[in-house]
Amino acid sequence: MTDQLVEREVSAEQSFVDRVYAQLEQAGKAAQELAREGHSRGRLGHEGGLVERDAMVFQAAKRIAQLDAAHEGLVFGRLDLDSGVDPEPRYVGRIGLRDDNRDSLLIDWRAPAAAVFYQATAAEPQHVIRRRVLRSTGPKVVGVEDELLDADALAQAEAQGRELPIVGEGALMAQLSRARDRSMHSIVATIQAEQDKAIRAPGKGVVAISGGPGTGKTVVALHRAAYLLYNDRRRYESGGVLVVGPSGVFMRYIERVLPSLGETAVALRSLGEVVDGLRATRHDEPAVADIKGSERMAEVMRRAARQQAPGSPTEFRVFWRDERIVLDRSRLGQVRRSLMSQGRRNKQLPRVSAALLDAMWRQVRGERGRERGREAFDDDMLSRQDFLDFALGWCPPLDAPTVLGWLHDPDFLARVAEGVLAPEEQRVLTKAWSEGAGLSIEDVPLVDELRYALGDVPQRSDDERDDPLGLIEGAVDIQELMTASDREYATGRGWTPPTHSIEDDGFAHVLIDEAQDLTPMQWRMVGRRGRTASWTIVGDPAQSSWPVPAESAAARAAALEGKQVHEFHLSTNYRNSAEIYAHAAAYAERVGLDADLPDAVRRTGTEPVDITGVTDLEAATREAVVEMARTVSGTVGIVVPVARRSEVNSWLASWPELAGDAAGAARAAADAQSTPSGEDRVVVLTGLDTKGLEFDGIVVVRPQEIEDESATGRATLYVVLTRATQLLTTIS
DSSP: OHHHHHHHHHHHHHHHHHHHHHHHHHHHHHHHEEEEEHHTTTTTTSSSHHHHHHHHHHHHHHHHHHHHOOTTTOOEEEEEETTTTOSSOEESSSSSOOOOTTTTEEEEETTGGGGGHOOOOOSSSEEEEEEEEEEETEEEEEEEEEOOOOOOHHHHHHTTTOOOOOSSHHHHHHHHOOOOSOOOOOGGGOOOOOHHHHHHSOOOEHHHEETTTSSSSHHHHHHHHHHHHHHHHHHHHHHHHEEEOOOHHHHHHHTTHHHHTTTTOEEEEETTTSSSSSSOOOOHHHHHHHHHHHHHHHHHHHHHHHHTTOOOOOOEEEEETTTEEOOOOHHHHHHHHHHTTTTOOOGGGGGGHHHHHHHHHTOOSSHHHHTTTTHHHHHHHHHHHHHHHHHHHSSSSOOHHHHHHHHHHHHHHHHHHHSSSOOHHHHHHHHHHHHHOOOTTTTTHHHHHHHHHOOOOOOOHHHHHHHHTTTTTTSBOOOHHHHHHHHHHHHHHHOOOOOOOOGOOOOSSEEEEEGOOOOOHHHHHHHHHHTTEEEEEEGGGOOOOOOOHHHHHHHHHHHHTTOOOOEEEEEEEEEEHHHHHHHHHHHHHHOOOOOOOOEEEEEOOOEEEOOOOOSSSSHHHHHHHHHHHHHHHHHHOOOOOOOGGGHHHHHHHHHGGGGTTTTTTTHHHHHOOOOOTTTTOOEEEETTTGGOOOOEEEEEEEEHHHHTTTTTTHHHHHHHSSSSEEEEEEEO
């Protein structure tokens, strides 16, 4: 294959791509014109014009967003088929475009006509002679890679005068060999047949995608989300798609993928961001995380939500028409239990005053008190400020973070955790909460559990707002008080209360990546958002960081109850070189992990390096990292034990050889979930931080310490060893 042939083919494809971008620009102008016309409809002076304006502007905005997102890698594929099927090439891209004659210019990758791009193989070419992948930087074509799928059909085509040269090493190998940067690139152009089956699986029920490291599970799942949006846009755009990943680092790593495929109706959230209004970036120590993640905490949260608020009044006394009326602890306990038996705590707020008045009226026995009747009694009590203050103080509207704060008190925790958590577990939780480090990722499901146990504060109707007595319990405006309480909490503790009901938390589709790591409490949290949804679940049990798999499996089954599950298994490792994965697989077998071992299809000839007997850890790490950064053109990860992260970040910041590559070190040290910009090639991460990520090279510092950090440290180290695509060095 000559350079002239490659240049000729690239030039020919560039001509077509230029034509597509010109059409894209026209489409953008048309969308802008539609938006302007929509705004002009709003000046017609009647309701119909306003409706037309809103509809036109909305559609125009959606189209503009879609076109803006499509610029990067707009055209990535070409199919040349048998002349009897289609003599003209078919081009596949991020979105569909038509030319001025309304003929198809570019086929949307999710359209049925594009399915053969992924499904055709040499064994079953499906009338495809040549499959070509275009590699581009912005609008410029920088290379093409071909796969010959049907040699007999090629000979026939050439006999008919069609010229179809085969260029490059093949799309898959070229994609795997190129350097990684800090954002995952969409690899729709290299999705293989087994992956495509999972992408195009039925929209209902659950699609569970399993496979070992590097099999493309995440990319397949993201493309499935885009495929579902394409095929049933009304359902998924109105209901929304929730994508949940293990960390903020991971979510920022993948955030470009779906927008680059033309989809923007997707909520990308790490496990610390699933609950609206909260953002946690810090993990608890493993011993603490194991307790907070256990399903037993659901019972602790249920009990906490039913407790009397600490510091609330415990007694109310009043004289009324010769009667001495007392609400003591015993009577108040009976009232509270009765209210709690009727539903969530906050839902009972409109019944509080009526329940208290019932308990008080039963103590009125004298003729003078009874002669005016119950209505007069209620009116008198509701006009007393001391009674209204007592009612609100005894059963105030509550938010979940406030109740979680009650658990920081050892005596309160002991009361609600009796028989559920052992005294030592209670001590571990109390110590963790007393350190005042703020909300952790493991706290977020607890807040969610409390939010559902407490329920929403009832919304007032317009009639109730006009009623001078407010809600049923009297002139206590619960809604306004709750809003004020929320504002105070938001100011003091970083909690932004959701503006919608818990009934509106659901999505039309839920995608969970690294599902093997979800704790039972996290499964409960995510499950609430997918009760009526279809699901895509991605994971590898051998990579799990949760120490009690059976408990997590039960929680997962409860979250998916009643849904049909479609299983898909990916068996080819596209990420690691065969040399690196053989090293990782040998480790998994040596330590007894029941690992799914996929076949690695790419060899580099470079074996992993294990540096032992180190006396100066910084010097050895520096030498290994500098050498690796010189060798690879992409990213380098330094993976360290949690306790060494700050130390190694300080080393990296002081190494002049990597000054330009390590600009994100200080940010990473300050925020465990931060990630360097695209220009920063070297980053320090802990083992758990590497979940779902990949690097050209990995330097693992003190792997034994990573293994010893937790009960699942061996699985974590196995994950770390599978993050590198080209080079792997361990410093023991």
